[in-house]
Amino acid sequence: MIVPFNHVLIVSSLLFALGLFATLARRNLIMMLLGIEIMLNAGALAFVGASLNWRQMEGQAVVIFVLAIAATEVAVGLAAIVGIYRHGGSIDPAVAMTADREGGAA
Amino acid sequence: MSILTILFYAIALLILAATAMAVTRRNMVHAVLYLVLSFFGTAMLFYLLGAPFLAALEIIIYAGAIMVLFLFMIMMLRLKKPPGMFFPAAQLLPAVLISAGFLVVSTALMGRTSAGWDAMAAAQADPTAFGIYLFQNHWLAVEIASMLLLVALVGAYLLGLRARRTTADPEEAS
Numbered sequence: 001m002i003v004p005f006n007h008v009l010i011v012s013s014l015l016f017a018l019g020l021f022a023t024l025a026r027r028n029l030i031m032m033l034l035g036i037e038i039m040l041n042a043g044a045l046a047f048v049g050a051s052l053n054w055r056q057m058e059g060q061a062v063v064i065f066v067l068a069i070a071a072t073e074v075a076v077g078l079a080a081i082v083g084i085y086r087h088g089g090s091i092d093p094a095v096a097m098t099a100d101r102e103g104g105a106a
Numbered sequence: 107m108s109i110l111t112i113l114f115y116a117i118a119l120l121i122l123a124a125t126a127m128a129v130t131r132r133n134m135v136h137a138v139l140y141l142v143l144s145f146f147g148t149a150m151l152f153y154l155l156g157a158p159f160l161a162a163l164e165i166i167i168y169a170g171a172i173m174v175l176f177l178f179m180i181m182m183l184r185l186k187k188p189p190g191m192f193f194p195a196a197q198l199l200p201a202v203l204i205s206a207g208f209l210v211v212s213t214a215l216m217g218r219t220s221a222g223w224d225a226m227a228a229a230q231a232d233p234t235a236f237g238i239y240l241f242q243n244h245w246l247a248v249e250i251a252s253m254l255l256l257v258a259l260v261g262a263y264l265l266g267l268r269a270r271r272t273t274a275d276p277e278e279a280s
Contacts, residue, residue: 002110002154005222011118011151013212015125017205022129024201025193030134030180034141037172038125041148044164052155052226057239060157060231061247064240067167068251072258074172078179079265085183 008049015042029084029091033077040070110228114154121147134180138173145169159233 019038026032044063051059085091121144128140149164216222240248 002108002226002228003114004225006216007114007118008155009216009222010213011122013209014122016212017209018122018125018129020208021201021205024204025198026129027194027197028134030176031129031137034137034176035129037168038129038141038144041145041168044160045148045151048152048155048157048160051157051231052229053222055229057231057236060160060236061240061244063157063160064163065247065251067163068255071167071172072254074175075258075262076265078175079262081179082183083265083268091183091185 002052005049005053009046012042012046012049015039015045027092027094029081029093030078032093033074033081036073036077037070040066040073110154111225114151117147117150117154121151134185135177138176138180142169142173145173154228156229156231157236158230159236 016039019035019042022035022038023032024035026035044066047059047062047066049059051057081091088095124140124144124147128137128144131137131140145164145168149161149169152158152164153161
């Protein structure tokens with residue numbers, strides 16, 4: 001016997017809340033991307049717990065796709081951050097937005 | 107209370123502490139290293155919850171590939187320290203409120219029914235059985251995921267190409 005399913009869900013929602021906090025509170029595009037990674041990871045943990053709870057492999061199959069999405073998101077996101085940094089010289093989202101607007105107007 | 111139960115709670119505490127440290131670090135290299143610890147812990151939880159194959163994938167892809175990519179990026183950009191407060195109050199308060207609101211809603215959802223409070227029996231999904239299941243029931247989704255990864259590869263290459271061209275030749279970009 002391991003733990004109740006709801007305890008897995010509680011750990012997963014605490015992790016998700018931490019990721020949400022990192023995404024909303026940090027003024028740094030890389031840390032925001034890390035927050036999204038934490039949230040994806042928390043979702044994967046909930047899926048694995050559900051997979052054990054209902055004795056279905058469906059949940060584990062979904063986690064494979066979560067991993068694929070996370071890898072995709074990181075590759076494109078980091079490439080975009082490098083572009084923003086080269087363009088505006090900063091990865092602060094507020095500064096990056098204004099630099100982008102000025103660049104578009106010129 | 108079995109050894110697996112104690113392991114679960116110990117690892118869960120470790121993950122939460124490591125993630126909390128990661129999201130509050132000013133130095134991004136430290137944040138990424140704490141997150142690597144957190145992802146190792148998650149892999150162990152996957153193993154405890156009966157998914158050994160996913161535990162291996164978690165270490166290889168998350169802790170191995172994704173976090174190393176982040177480290178490369180942080181070391182490549184050589185960022186200056188941002189001025190001002192670490193967490194601006196105008197951003198910190200809504201972030202805390204939204205995260206706390208999410209926690210309240212999710213625990214309220216869990217408390218709605220009495221189901222899910224009994225301990226689950228341990229089980230293990232054999233990697234062979236899992237692979238057969240995945241390719242029998244989700245082969246199309248696996249193909250679509252591989253197409254998505256290819257598109258991401260090409261997209262990241264194109265974004266990098268454009269970034270290089272704008273720095274090499276600023277007159278052409280304007």
